Amino acid sequence: MSEAIAIQGIGIERRYGGFRALKGVDITVRRGEIRGLIGPNGAGKSTLIDVLSGRVRGQPGQVLIDGRDVSRLKPQERRRLGLARSFQRTNIFPMLSVEQQLRIASWAVAEAGVEEVMEELNLTALARMPAAEISYGDQRRLDLALALVGRPSVLLLDEPAAGLTVEESHGLATILRDLANRWNVTVLLVEHDMQVVFSICDGITVLHLGETLAEGNVAEIRADQRVVTAYLGTEA
């Protein structure tokens, strides 16, 4: 991991009417780092991913990719700058085949790499299948594959292991760690499966009630009494 900053959020705010979901959150992820973003439900994790990826715009705060302010850019413009994301709920193209949708994804960012991504995520055998007809676990990997096409520089993952079996979750964690290392992808990972988070993350940010509660490496976070009380509990 280098010292260069890949993605940065500064003073991120998000309001829903009178409710402040994010209260001026700062977050910094360095190039090549896998950073976990954890916290109880309602902490603002997915909202922060939405702001960073451009799903939500026009709120106070700044988003920088490689030092460039992208706060006003649309999601598709951020994607072309190397920022990709996956979704908490599987978000694919159900009527299109696995290969067809990856091919379409490649047209926006890079002409090549579709076969490579299918190979890495074990989707090659399913290439001709309509996405609606493959299993849930395969759909989750397809969701991730759509984000990985073109080797993005920054990847925002919103609960990629949601709904997967323990085995599938661990398999996904291994793939993520491996690809992040080999492709030098910076990852911000929202995940409730602490085994996945602790096994692959270099650093962790803990959100609680729309604010940063703690930041540090895995050992520091596991030992932080505030985090244990607010989220992890005594079993962590």
Place this chain on the structure above:
Amino acid sequence: MTALSQGDVPAASSPLLKTRGLLAMALAALLLGVAAPRLVSSQLMLSLATQAIFDALLATSVGFLVLQNGRVSFGQAAFFGLGGYAFGVLVARGLMAAELAVLTALALPTLVAFLLGLVFARIAGVAHAMLTLAVGQAFYEIAFRWRELAKGDDGMAFNLPPRIFGFDSSLLQDPSVMVVVAWTILVLALLGLALFANSRMGQIAAAVRDNAERARFIGHDTTIPPAIVYAISALLAAIAGLLQATYNGYIAPQMFHWSLSGSALIMAVVGGAQFILGPAIGAVCFFILKDFAGRFAEYWPAIVGSVLVIVTLVMPQGIVGLLKAGWFRMRRQA
């Protein structure tokens, strides 16, 4: 993907083979069209066939919107009427050369649809259907009430100039010629739509149809591709309107009416709007059914409506969907 459908799994054959297959099919269809006037001597039959082809073009334009954008339009007759009216008014008033009037009659609806598409692409479901209905009826009201334009609800007959693009224009009002012209245009239009559906722009539009949000997050603009589909769809409707106006030498507000849009939608659904060929086949079947029912009953729309209900329940993917399913079943058993 089979040659003429969008939403299926891509076939193992290469794009080159698929394109060659499409071209071969189109060539065979063109030859059939050229031979038609020699095979059918009845002018009435040729005239009915010509009208059925106009309907097929309009139904194809409606079906293409469903296929590529996943949107149902109740206002497609607006572009049909605009194509016919632009040509008829410009020629009748001698405002420009007939060739330029043809180009204007095609370009104007296409441009209007593209601009509307930039807005319509963001709206789905019932709201979209109602919006298209409102736009279509707005055009109808203008044509109906603006007597100075083309004699309002009486409609306006007009004479074609002696030659258009160097050809004797009276031939365009001869069913044995117009049937070949219209058929050729229909075949080329279907070929063009199939090629578009397999092109990058067509596939991106299909991705936007499937999941616009995800399309944005993989880096694609989600407004322009659907707007282009609206424009292509309107161009087809305008061609149909232009051909009908030329053939009849007459334009009337009914060319804009929502019932025409509704009929085209029914044809598309009956034939199978999920397939490029479906609406054209639906139009021909609808035309035959309408003619057949009209001979035996005064209230023939009731018979047509009943058949539509049965078709919708029994064949949700339309006639082409049923034929395709049957074909796959036969291949599995063989």
